[in-house]
Each structure stands twice: as C-alpha cells, then as structure tokens.
Amino acid sequence: MFRTHTCGELRTAAINKEVTLAGWVQTVRKFGSITFIDLRDRYGITQLLFSEALNAKLDANPIGREYVLQVKGKVNERSNKNKNIPTGDIEILVEDFTTLNKSITPPFTIQDDTDGGEDLRMKYRFLDLRRNAVKKNLELRYAVNRATRDYLHQNGFMDIETPFLIKSTPEGARDFVVPSRMNPGEFYALPQSPQTFKQLLMVSGYDRYYQIVKCFRDEDLRADRQPEFTQIDCEMAFVEQEDILTMFESLIKYIFKAVKNIDYTESVQRMSWEEAMWQYGNDKPDIRFGMQLLNLKFPQHFFTQKESNAHLIDGAGFGVFDDAETVVALAVPGCSDYTRKQTDELTEWVKRPQIGMKGLVFIKYNTDGTFKSSVDKFYTEEKLKAIAAAAGANPGDLILILAGPEERTRKAASELRLEMGKRLGLRKEDEFKLLWVLDFPLFEYAEEENRWVARHHPFTAPKPGDIQTMIGNDPKIENAADYLKHPYASIKANAYDMVLNGNEIGGGSIRIYQKALQQKMFEALGMDEEEQLHKFGFLLGAFEYGAPPHGGIAFGFDRLCSILGGSESIRDFIAFPKNNSGRDVMLDAPASIDAKQLKELQIRLDPQG
Ligand code: ASP
Numbered sequence: 001m002f003r004t005h006t007c008g009e010l011r012t013a014a015i016n017k018e019v020t021l022a023g024w025v026q027t028v029r030k031f032g033s034i035t036f037i038d039l040r041d042r043y044g045i046t047q048l049l050f051s052e053a054l055n056a057k058l059d060a061n062p063i064g065r066e067y068v069l070q071v072k073g074k075v076n077e078r079s080n081k082n083k084n085i086p087t088g089d090i091e092i093l094v095e096d097f098t099t100l101n102k103s104i105t106p107p108f109t110i111q112d113d114t115d116g117g118e119d120l121r122m123k124y125r126f127l128d129l130r131r132n133a134v135k136k137n138l139e140l141r142y143a144v145n146r147a148t149r150d151y152l153h154q155n156g157f158m159d160i161e162t163p164f165l166i167k168s169t170p171e172g173a174r175d176f177v178v179p180s181r182m183n184p185g186e187f188y189a190l191p192q193s194p195q196t197f198k199q200l201l202m203v204s205g206y207d208r209y210y211q212i213v214k215c216f217r218d219e220d221l222r223a224d225r226q227p228e229f230t231q232i233d234c235e236m237a238f239v240e241q242e243d244i245l246t247m248f249e250s251l252i253k254y255i256f257k258a259v260k261n262i263d264y265t266e267s268v269q270r271m272s273w274e275e276a277m278w279q280y281g282n283d284k285p286d287i288r289f290g291m292q293l294l295n296l297k298f299p300q301h302f303f304t305q306k307e308s309n310a311h312l313i314d315g316a317g318f319g320v321f322d323d324a325e326t327v328v329a330l331a332v333p334g335c336s337d338y339t340r341k342q343t344d345e346l347t348e349w350v351k352r353p354q355i356g357m358k359g360l361v362f363i364k365y366n367t368d369g370t371f372k373s374s375v376d377k378f379y380t381e382e383k384l385k386a387i388a389a390a391a392g393a394n395p396g397d398l399i400l401i402l403a404g405p406e407e408r409t410r411k412a413a414s415e416l417r418l419e420m421g422k423r424l425g426l427r428k429e430d431e432f433k434l435l436w437v438l439d440f441p442l443f444e445y446a447e448e449e450n451r452w453v454a455r456h457h458p459f460t461a462p463k464p465g466d467i468q469t470m471i472g473n474d475p476k477i478e479n480a481a482d483y484l485k486h487p488y489a490s491i492k493a494n495a496y497d498m499v500l501n502g503n504e505i506g507g508g509s510i511r512i513y514q515k516a517l518q519q520k521m522f523e524a525l526g527m528d529e530e531e532q533l534h535k536f537g538f539l540l541g542a543f544e545y546g547a548p549p550h551g552g553i554a555f556g557f558d559r560l561c562s563i564l565g566g567s568e569s570i571r572d573f574i575a576f577p578k579n580n581s582g583r584d585v586m587l588d589a590p591a592s593i594d595a596k597q598l599k600e601l602q603i604r605l606d607p608q609g
Contacts, residue, residue, distance in 0.1 A: 001020065002020070002022060002070065003020050003021055003022040003070070004019045004020045004021075005019050005020075005021060006021070006041055006042070006043035006044065007021055007023045007039050007040055007041040007043055007044050007045055007046040007087070008041070008042075008043030008044020008045070008046075008086060008087060009043060009044070009087070010046060010075055010087055010090050010092075011086070011087070011089065011090065012077060012089045012090060014075045014090065015075050015076065015077050015090065016074060016075060016076075017074065017075045018072070018073070018074055019072070019073065019074075019075055019092065020070065020071065020072045021039055021041075021046060021048075021070070021071050021092065022041070022068070022069065022070045022071070022100070023039040023040050023041035023046075023068070023069065024039070024040050024041065024066050024067070024068055024069075024103075024110075024130065025037055025038070025039060025040075025063055025064065025065055025066060025067045025068075025069060025103075026038035026039070026040040026045055026065070026110070026111070027065070028060070028063055028064065028065065030060075033051065033052040033053060034049060034050065034051045034052070034053075035049075035050040035060035035061075035063075036048065036049060036050075036091075037050065037060065037063065037069075039069060039071065039092075040130070042135065044085065044086060044087055045085055045087065046087045046090070046091070046092060047078065047082075047087070047090075047091040047092070048071055048073070048091065048092045048094050049076065049091050049092065049093050049094060050094050050097075051093065051094075054093060054094075054095075055094075055095060055096075058094060058095075058096075058097070062099075063099070064102070064103065064105070065103065065105065065106060065109075065110075066103035066106050066110065066127075067099055067101070067102055067103050068099070068100040068101040068102075068103070069097050069098065069099060069100060070097065070098045070100055071092060071094055071096075071097045072094070072095050072096045072097065073092040073093050073094040073095045073096070074092070074093045074095065075090050075091075075092060075093075076090060076091050076092065076093045077089065077090060078090055078091045106124070106127050107120055107123075107124055107127070108120055108121065108124070108127070110127055110128075110130050110131055111131065111132075112131065112132050112133050114128075114131060116128070119579075119585065122577070122579060122585045122586060123585050123586055124586070125575075125576055125586050126586070129575065134572070136565075137561070137565055137567070137572050137573045138573070138575060140259065140561055140564060140565050140573070141557075141561045141573050143258065143259045144255055144259055144557070144560060144561050144564065145212060145557075146258075147254055147255045147258035147259055148210075148212065148232055148251065148255060148557075149212070150254075150258070151250070151251050151254040151255070152208075152210045152234070152251070155208065155247065156208045157208040157209065157210040157234065158206055158208060158209060158210070159209075159210055159211055159212075160201060160206060160209050160211065161211065161213075162191070162194040162197035162198070162211065162213070163191075163197070164190055164191060164214070165178060165188040165190070166188060166189055166190070166191050167188070167189060167535075168187060168188075168189035169189070169535040169536065170189075172192065172217075172457065173192055173217035173218060173219045174217070174218035174219065175189035175190065175192065175216075175218060176189065176190040176216045176217075176218050176227070177189050177190075178190065179601040179603060180601075181600050181601055184601065184602040185602060190216035191215060191216060192215055192216060192217050193213075193215045193231060193233065193554060194211060194213055194215075194233055195457060195459060196459070196536070196538075196539050198211075198233060198234075198235035198552060199235065199459060199511055199539065199542075199547075199550065200538075200539070200542055201235065202235055202236075202237040202513075202547070202548055202550040203542045203543070203545065203546070203547045203548070205237075205548075207236060207237035207238060207548070207550075208235075208236050208237075209234065209235045209236075209552075210232065210233060210234045210235075211231075211232075211233045212230060212231070212232055212233075212557060213230065213231055213233050214228050214229070214230055215228070215229055215230070215231050216228050217229075221578075221580050221581070221582055224559070224562075224568070224569060224570050225570075226558065226570060226571070226574065226577060226578055227578055227582045228578075229556065229557075229558050229570070230556075230557040230558055231554040231555060231556060231557055232251075232506075232554065232555040232557050232560075233552075233554045234248070234508075234552050234553050234554065235550060235551070235552030236550060236551060236552060237548040237549065237550040238548055238549060238550070239510075239549070239550065239551050240510065240551075241438075241494055241496065241510055241551065244496070244508065244510070244551050244552070244553060245268075245270075245436055245496060248498065248506065248553050248555075249267075249268045249434065249436070249498070252264075252434060252498065252500075252505075252506075252555075252560075255560070255564075256432065256564075259564055260432075260564060262432060264432065264434070268434045268435065268436055268498075269287060269433075269434070269435050269436070270435070270436040270437075270438055271285070271435060271436070271437055271438070272437070272438055272439040273437055273438065273439050273440045273441065274303065274305070274439065276437050277302075277303075277410065278293070278295060278303055278306060279292045279293060280292065280293065280414055280417065281293055281328065281410040281411060281412075281413045281414030281417070282410075282411075282414035282502075283437055283440075283497070283504075284437065284497065284499045284502060284503060284504045285414075285435065285437075285499065285502065286418060286421065286427060286433075286501055286502025287433050287435050287499075288421075288426060288427055288428060288431050288433045288501060288502075289421045289424075289426035289427065291330050291331065291332065291333070291417050291420065291421060291426075292330070292392070293328045293329070293330055293410075293413050293414075293417070294309065294328065294329040294330065294331075294387075294390050294391040294392070295309060295326075295327075295328055296309045296310065296312055296313050296321075296327040296328060296329055296387070296390075296401070297309070297310045297313065297321070297324060297325075297326055297327040297403075298325075298326050298327075298328075298406065299325055299326065299406050301484045301485070302406060302484075309390060312383070312386055312387050312390055313327060313379075313383075313387070316375075316378040316379055316383065317378060318375055318378040318379070320358075320359070320361070320403050321361075321403050324403035324404055324405075324409070325404070325405050325406045325409070326403070326404065326405065326406040326409040326410060327401060327402070327403040327409070328401070328402055328409060328410065328413040329387065329391045329399055329400065329401040329402075330391065330399070330400055330413060330416065330417055330420070331365075331388070331391040331392055331393035331394075331397040331398070331399050332397060332398045332399070332400060332420045332424070333394070333396070333397050333424070334396050334397065334424070335396075335397065335398035335420075335424075336364040336365055336366050336367065336395070336396050336397055336398050337364075337396075338362075338364070338398050343360075343362055343374075346360055346362075346400070347359060347360040349416075349419065350402065350412060350416060354415075355412045355415055355416075356408055356412065357402055357404055357408070357409070357412045358404065360400060360401070360402065361373070361374050361375055361400070361401040361402075361403070362374050362398060362399060362400050362401065363375075363384050363387065363388060363398075363399040363401070364398055364399075365384075365388045365393050365394070365395055365396065365397045365398070365399060366395065366396075367395045367396045368395070369395055371384040371385065371388070387399065387401075400416060400420075402416065418502065427501070427502070429566045430566075431501075432500060432501060432563075433500070433501055434498065434499070434500055435498070435499040435500075436496055436497070436498060436499075437496065437497045437498075437499055438495075438496050439463070439492045439493075440455055440456065440492065440493045440495045440496075440497070441455055441489070441490075441491065441492060441493065442454070442455060442456075442460065442462050442466070442470075442488075442491040442492060442493040442495075443455060443488050443489065443491060443524070445477070445483045445484075445489070447480070449526070450477055450480050451475075451477070451525070451526040452475055452477075452488055452524050452525060452526070453525060454521070454525060455493060455495075456493060456495045456507065456509050457509075458518075458521050458522060458525055459509070459511045459512055459518070459521075459539075460493050460494065460495050460509035460510070460511065460512070461493070461494045461509065461510045461511055461512045461513075461517070461551075462491050462492065462493060462494065463491075463492045463493070463494050464494075466490075466491040466492055467517065469487050469488070469490070469491055470488070470491055470517070470520060470521075470524070471516075471517070471520055473486075473487045473488065475488055475523060475524035475526075488524065493509060494509055494510035494551070495507070495508065495509035495510075496508060496509070496553070498553075498555070500560070500563055501563060503559060503563055504556070505555055505556055505559055505560050505563065506553050506554060506555035506556065506560075507553065507554065508551065508552050508553025508554060509551060509552075510549075510550075510551035511550050511551055511552070513543060513547040513548065513549055513550060514543065514547075515540050515543040515544055518536075518539070518540060518543060519532060519540065522536065556570075558570035558573055558574055561573040
C-alpha cells in the first residue's frame with residue numbers, strides 16, 4: 001500500500017501503530033540530532049520525527065520544502081502537543097523514507113498567511129491551490145455543488161448537457177467566437193447561457209432540467225466578474241412564477257443547511273423592483289439593515305404611485321435642492337456626534353468619481369433633541385425637525401442628504417447607505433438575508449439606439465395583464481425625450497431576481513411560449529422578420545409544435561460560493577481563474593496562434609484593424 005493513512009487522520013488511538021504516509025514537506029526544523037518535518041496532504045498535517053538516535057542512517061538533511069516523501073514509521077505520543085491541529089497529539093517516529101520527488105524552492109511560502117502577492121500566486125496557481133485557505137474555498141464550492149445536485153435530483157430535475165459551440169446571437173453581452181476550420185469563414189459562439197436550449201428541452205418534454213454549467217461573456221471585467229463563470233441553470237415546464245419562487249428558495253435554504261448548517265426557516269421576503277428602487281435606491285438591496293431612503297424630491301414619472309415630499313424642502317431658497325431633479329435623505333443611527341472632520345471626509349467620499357456627487361448636506365439630530373445642519377441658513381429648526389421625522393430619524397442620528405440628477409443621485413444614495421452600513425458593522429458576514437425582487441420592467445430604453453432592449457432577455461414574458469399592452473401598441477418611440485410616456489415603459493416582466501446580502505445571486509423569468517408573442521417581442525427590440533428567422537428561427541419553429549408554458553432561473557454559482565465563504569471575490573472560489581484583464585497568467589492565455597493554424601482557418605490578421 002502506498003499509504004496506510006492520510007496526513008490528517010491519525011490520533012492517539014493509533015499510538016504504536018506502524019503506518020505509511022505520503023505528502024509534501026511543509027516545514028523542516030532541525031535541532032541537533034533530531035529533525036521535525038511537517039508533512040502535508042489535502043487532509044492535514046502530521047509531524048514527522050527523524051531521530052539519528054533511532055536510526056543513524058536516516059539523513060533528513062537533503063529534504064527541503066515541498067519535497068514529496070513516502071514515510072514509514074510508528075505513531076508516537078507527542079510530548080509537546082499542538083492543540084491547533086487535529087493530529088497535534090501524535091507524531092511519526094520515522095523508520096524509513098523515500099524521496100518520491102524533489103522541489104525547487106517555491107516562489108512563495110505555502111501556508112495560510114503567505115508572502116506571495118496575487119499575481120505571483122496566480123502564475124503558480126498549482127502551488128497556491130496547495131494552501132489551506134484556497135483548499136477550504138474549493139471544498140466549500142464542492143459542498144455547494146453536491147447540495148445543489150442532491151436537492152434538484154430529489155425534486156425530479158434531470159441534468160442534461162447542452163452544447164458549447166453554438167451560434168452567435170448577441171443580445172446583451174458580447175459573444176466569444178470560435179472559427180470553424182471545416183466551415184471556413186464561419187464561426188461558432190460560446191454560449192452566454194444555455195437559455196434557448198433549456199427552453200427547447202421544455203418543448204421536448206423534459207419538464208425539470210438543470211445543469212451546473214459554464215457560461216461565457218465577453219464583457220469588460222469588473223473585480224467580481226470572470227469571462228467564463230458557472231451557473232446553476234434550471235428550467236421547469238407547467239409552472240407559474242409562484243412555483244418557481246417556492247422551488248428555488250427551498251434550494252437555497254437546502255444549500256444553507258447542507259453547507260453552513262443554517263436553518264433558514266423564515267419565508268423569503270419579497271419586494272417589487274419599484275419598491276426596492278424607492279426604499280434602497282437599488283434593485284438588489286442589502287436588507288440586513290434598515291436605513292431606508294427618504295425620497296424628498298423625485299421625477300414623478302419614475303414613481304407614479306408615490307406621493308411627493310417636496311413640500312418639506314421647497315420654498316427655502318436653497319438652490320441645490322430647488323434645482324435638483326432628485327433629493328434623497330437617509331438617517332444614519334447614532335452618528336449625530338460626527339465631527340467636522342468626519343463630515344468633511346464623508347463629503348469627499350460622495351465626491352469621488354465613482355460616486356460622482358457635487359456635495360453632501362447633513363443634519364445632526366442631537367441626543368438632546370436639538371438640530372445642527374449644514375443648511376441652517378435656509379431651514380428653520382422646525383423644518384429640519386419635519387425632515388428628520390419623515391426620514392424616520394431618532395435623536396442621535398445623522399441625516400445625510402444628496403441632491404442631483406435622478407439616476408446618479410439614487411445610485412449614490414444606495415452606495416452611501418451601504419458604506420454607512422459597513423462602517424456601523426450592520427453588514428454582518430455571518431448573517432444571511434434572502435430577498436426576491438419582483439415585477440421588473442420588461443423593457444429598458446437604449447438612448448443611443450432609440451429603441452427598447454429587454455431588461456432580462458428577449459424570452460421573458462410580460463405579466464399576463466400587460467400582454468395586451470404589448471400586442472396592441474406599436475413599439476416605435478416617436479419622441480425620445482418622452483420615452484417614459486410610451487405604453488411599453490410601464491409593462492412589467494414576469495421576472496424575478498434572488499438577492500442575498502445585497503448581491504444578485506440568481507435571476508429568471510416565466511418565458512414567452514407562443515410564437516406570435518415571441519415575434520412581437522423581437523419586433524419590439526427592433527428585429528425585423530429576416531433577422532428574427534436568421535437568429536432565432538429554430539426557437540420560433542419549435543414554438544409551433546406544442547410548446548408548454550415554462551419558466552426558469554439561473555444562479556451565479558461562483559458568487560453564491562463566495563458569499564457563503566465570506567469573501568468579496570469570486571476568484572477565490574475558482575480553481576483556475578482569470579485576472580482582471582481576462583488573462584490566465586499561468587497559461588499566459590490568450591495568446592497568438594501560429595501561421596499554419598490561421599491559414600487553415602482562412603483567417604488573416606489585420607493589426608491596423
Ligand atoms: N439565462 C438567464 C441568465 O443567464 C437566466 C434565466 O432566465 O434563466 O441570466
């Protein structure tokens with residue numbers, strides 16, 4: 001037997017047993033005639049004791065870090081026990097060993113707090129993966145994978161693979177394309193998601209499908225994006241929105257239990273998209289804490305159901321508020337004692353280019369009930385009190401107010417809320433709060449092209465009550481400035497996002513399954529009949545052969561893992577990730593290909609573009 005035990009396995013019960021271990025050398029510590037070596041494998045670390053007194057022929061001197069050893073010896077009780085590791089009560093008195101392979105000095109130390117920077121660790125990712133910290137993440141990922149499969153299998157879902165070489169039909173992100181040698185001049189695309197395939201599987205009768213699958217999107221990368229990422233992709237036939245919400249909130253709860261031993265027994269909160277934007281300025285609000293926005297002023301056509309609060313600030317002659325499209329406030333608990341330095345720092349924070357505000361107004365609602373603000377010149381104490389009351393502020397709170405154009409101001413308010421939540425420790429890593437965001441608009445207006453684009457994707461069905469509005473109206477936008485008045489602007493989608501702690505972890509929709517409605521959708525997005533047939537003829541065709549009502553969802557697997565693992569970066573949970581420029585620095589990919597390959601593909605490069 002190559003090894004009788006792993007390096008994480010032996011305890012005091014094995015004392016005096018003869019064992020054989022194999023693994024990597026973590027550390028070598030020499031004390032005169034004895035040498036201690038920590039031997040590491042995937043399962044843990046076991047201390048080896050090389051003693052010349054025991055066997056003078058055992059020469060541990062040549063052994064270095066990351067050497068691969070096979071060691072035979074007897075389990076011994078340690079005199080100096082290490083409570084920090086599970087095998088800390090024992091050691092192996094080495095009787096014989098084989099150096100299975102040597103290692104040159106690794107470029108960084110392979111331990112939890114390594115001295116290797118991110119770039120170096122990515123270049124030598126195969127060494128980085130030996131580190132406990134990374135291994136723990138991959139173990140968590142595997143646990144999420146297994147729990148997902150268990151749950152979906154128990155619920156009758158079938159894992160069906162779909163192709164990676166498909167046709168380019170960009171809508172949203174750019175496609176990665178792959179030239180076809182056998183069909184010169186033609187290209188495959190890598191799927192952004194298996195969306196149309198899973199819908200076709202519904203037409204074929206596989207009414208519960210899933211896949212844990214790679215998706216490819218050629219987007220400009222932000223810190224938490226990867227050009228290839230993994231989704232838990234699911235689809236069901238003969239369902240309504242409610243069926244999907246029930247099925248998949250139970251999936252996430254099942255994962256919580258299996259992976260984190262969390263009993264998430266409460267039902268998942270639900271909120272309309274409009275309410276999320278109104279209360280949090282964001283369609284994926286972190287509801288672990290309150291601090292909701294007070295909308296003092298806003299463009300009425302954005303929130304048609306909402307009453308104006310403008311009377312609270314109007315008429316004071318304060319130009320910043322008077323001239324702004326949107327004014328929003330939030331009451332930060334317990335911060336009325338902020339110093340001038342602290343409020344100045346916050347003002348600088350909102351002025352950073354990422355936030356892009358011109359300034360910050362604040363009102364201190366002192367613990368003694370008095371007020372002090374940066375706008376005392378314009379507002380009486382009475383007025384400040386009324387704003388504070390409307391913002392739900394209590395004595396001791398600091399009220400922060402932002403003013404500017406709607407979109408930017410709302411976004412800034414949302415960012416400021418999250419920042420203050422973080423500073424106050426309200427975004428607890430070990431607290432998990434799920435939320436369904438519902439009733440998204442079906443369309444978004446693309447200003448540059450003066451047309452509608454699908455907010456989710458072109459296969460999402462409108463709410464049943466809005467189908468008539470969609471069919472009965474011409475999608476053309478006559479007057480760009482008035483696009484919000486177009487009937488299409490008010491159409492709601494039968495779509496849902498699942499949000500966890502302020503991150504969108506999943507999204508999906510009930511789909512269109514009637515050919516005519518799908519054609520109307522394509523038309524609304526500006527596709528003429530020819531383009532519809534060229535890009536999606538297969539789907540429109542399939543809808544003529546008895547397509548059942550269906551809907552589905554996809555979860556961002558990498559992100560779900562990173563949140564459960566308490567990390568901001570999905571990279572930490574991917575064995576071989578790409579860097580921020582989409583490069584694999586270990587493989588040094590992407591890379592040029594040789595002239596012969598290009599010739600075979602009939603591709604000539606034009607460096608001038
Ligand atoms: N395919 C969609 C996406 O990747 C998810 C879905 O609608 O099921 O966002």
